[in-house]
């Protein structure tokens with residue numbers, strides 16, 4: 001079965017930890033899809049399986065059962081090498097802490113994944129510059145992460161995540177480490193990029209205000225995706 005362009009789809013995805021009395025069914029048959037250009041917030045209490053879901057959707061871990069479709073391609077049957085390739089080409093990640101490489105400039109941090117993907121330095125540099133301008137930090141291109149503010153670091157991390165034009169963007173508390181004002185600024189930049197690139201974005205957050213600004217808000221309940229209620 002194939003999905004629409006630039007989409008993420010999970011079908012009956014299951015994952016458990018432990019056996020017998022200690023068995024924990026963290027994901028118990030998750031059916032869920034995100035379309036191109038759609039931003040979905042995942043708001044759920046600690047320990048309900050957000051990271052497990054993001055790791056499986058991002059092909060970092062395998063599910064026990066079910067299927068993950070990235071841009072319509074079924075990924076469960078792929079070998080590890082192909083999954084790594086898919087991950088590099090088709091999936092972008094943003095974490096709570098930026099994870100930028102400290103010894104490289106902002107520009108180089110965004111160039112690197114593109115060059116690993118086979119692009120020449122000139123093209124990678126042009127795309128990195130465009131993204132930095134788009135994120136309104138073009139003037140910080142030659143600065144290393146330690147010379148940037150938290151909000152600037154996170155904008156570089158977002159630019160890096162979309163540098164390879166991924167189909168899917170997965171973010172785990174992307175603004176969790178920022179003050180409210182910076183958080184809104186970074187979120188605005190993230191939203192603009194999602195809309196512009198048409199990536200399917202799943203963003204785990206505890207921030208209700210930001211969640212409410214996304215297209216849809218879902219939660220995890222007993223191992224299933226359910227609509228989230230703010231009450």
Ligand SMILES: Nc1ncnc2c1ncn2[C@@H]1O[C@H](COP(=O)(O)OP(=O)(O)OP(=O)(O)O)[C@@H](O)[C@H]1O
Nearest residue numbers: 017018024026044045046047048049050051052053
């Ligand atoms: N490798 C593992 N072995 C055993 N149990 C695990 C493992 N990974 C996760 N778990 C358990 O699965 C449950 C879900 O974990 P997960 O990290 O996905 O939750 P989370 O919603 O992301 O939590 P948080 O918001 O605190 O990061 C937790 O009860 C956790 O202890």
